[in-house]
Amino acid sequence: xxxxxxxxxxxxxxxxxxxxLYMVAKGDVFGPNQPLILHLLxxxxxxxxxxxxxxxxxDCALPLLQAxxxxxxxxxxxxxxxxxFLVGSMPRxxxxxxxxxxxxxxxxxxxxxxxxDKYAKKDxxxxxxxxxxxxxxxxxxxxxxxxxxxxxxxxxRLDQNRAQAQIAxxxxxxxxxxxxxxxxxxxxxxxxxxxxHAVVVVDGKEVKASEVVxxxxxxxxxxxxxxxxxxxxxxxxxxxxxxxxxxxxxxxHMKDWFSGTAPGKFVSMGVISDxxxxxxxxxxxxxxxxxxxxxxQIAQGLLLDDFAKEMLATTxxxxxxxxxxxxxxxxx
Numbered sequence: 001x002x003x004x005x006x007x008x009x010x011x012x013x014x015x016x017x018x019x020x021l022y023m024v025a026k027g028d029v030f031g032p033n034q035p036l037i038l039h040l041l042x043x044x045x046x047x048x049x050x051x052x053x054x055x056x057x058x059d060c061a062l063p064l065l066q067a068x069x070x071x072x073x074x075x076x077x078x079x080x081x082x083x084x085f086l087v088g089s090m091p092r093x094x095x096x097x098x099x100x101x102x103x104x105x106x107x108x109x110x111x112x113x114x115x116x117d118k119y120a121k122k123d124x125x126x127x128x129x130x131x132x133x134x135x136x137x138x139x140x141x142x143x144x145x146x147x148x149x150x151x152x153x154x155x156x157r158l159d160q161n162r163a164q165a166q167i168a169x170x171x172x173x174x175x176x177x178x179x180x181x182x183x184x185x186x187x188x189x190x191x192x193x194x195x196x197h198a199v200v201v202v203d204g205k206e207v208k209a210s211e212v213v214x215x216x217x218x219x220x221x222x223x224x225x226x227x228x229x230x231x232x233x234x235x236x237x238x239x240x241x242x243x244x245x246x247x248x249x250x251x252x253h254m255k256d257w258f259s260g261t262a263p264g265k266f267v268s269m270g271v272i273s274d275x276x277x278x279x280x281x282x283x284x285x286x287x288x289x290x291x292x293x294x295x296x297q298i299a300q301g302l303l304l305d306d307f308a309k310e311m312l313a314t315t316x317x318x319x320x321x322x323x324x325x326x327x328x329x330x331x332x
Contacts, residue, residue, distance in 0.1 A: 011088025012040035019247035041077035074115035089130025113143030154270025156286035158249035185315025192311035
């Protein structure tokens with residue numbers, strides 16, 4: 001057994017964390033031989049609920065979980081952490097616009113960025129789940145100047161998983177046989193779910209998804225819109241936002257970041273943009289990335305048609321607008 005690592009989960013008394021904490025604590029993310037200490041952060045009114053979560057974690061009797069630190073103090077929560085799941089944010093409710101979310105949430109992520117800068121390990125890997133995730137990650141990074149910008153990411157893995165599941169259902173294969181689906185841009189309704197580079201394993205061989213689907217209209221319209229609107233559809237049905245699927249996606253994202261991607265495979269992550277594929281620079285933009293030794297790299301050389309370029313321009317424009325709004329809020 002190696003030395004335990006410290007992992008912080010914010011919004012730890014909430015819906016997403018309720019699924020996430022069990023997956024992390026039992027070894028799904030950092031592996032079956034990595035002990036850990038969980039730091040659970042939430043706001044003071046949630047401390048009673050959080051105490052119940054701590055009891056449940058104890059009652060799970062998980063061999064890897066060495067200690068649990070529940071707190072409302074960011075200084076305690078972020079002390080010496082190697083991994084941060086920033087889940088806590090004001091949730092999106094039915095009928096709520098992203099702009100309403102933005103002004104409330106960027107203030108939270110400014111405080112958390114400052115705490116990470118002051119207390120966390122300098123190589124901490126930060127995943128922002130709380131929406132608007134891309135812009136929250138950008139704000140968080142801005143207020144943690146001593147931590148590399150590459151260490152702040154936003155979750156678009158849920159969208160990737162949704163897209164993968166849609167293609168698998170369409171062609172009638174298990175979801176594990178679909179890979180290299182891409183989510184470009186923002187985790188919002190402007191995102192571009194792209195099946196052009198996706199592959200499906202059929203009879204033991206990888207075939208382009210478009211050749212298996214054989215329906216370009218479905219790929220450009222039904223598929224794209226279903227994935228873009230899936231979050232709203234879940235809210236409409238559950239009256240709450242995605243929780244179990246969001247927790248699973250957060251685990252997938254962090255696991256790949258720590259352990260790497262298979263050769264020839266890429267996954268979607270919101271990362272700081274260097275302008276690849278004409279995306280605006282210095283926003284957190286979802287790209288296909290490959291990961292080795294804990295470092296992500298944007299997959300290069302993928303061909304984009306005019307439709308894809310148009311979709312990337314739309315989602316990029318939204319991210320630039322969000323950045324301006326967020327900057328106005330935090331500097332006000």
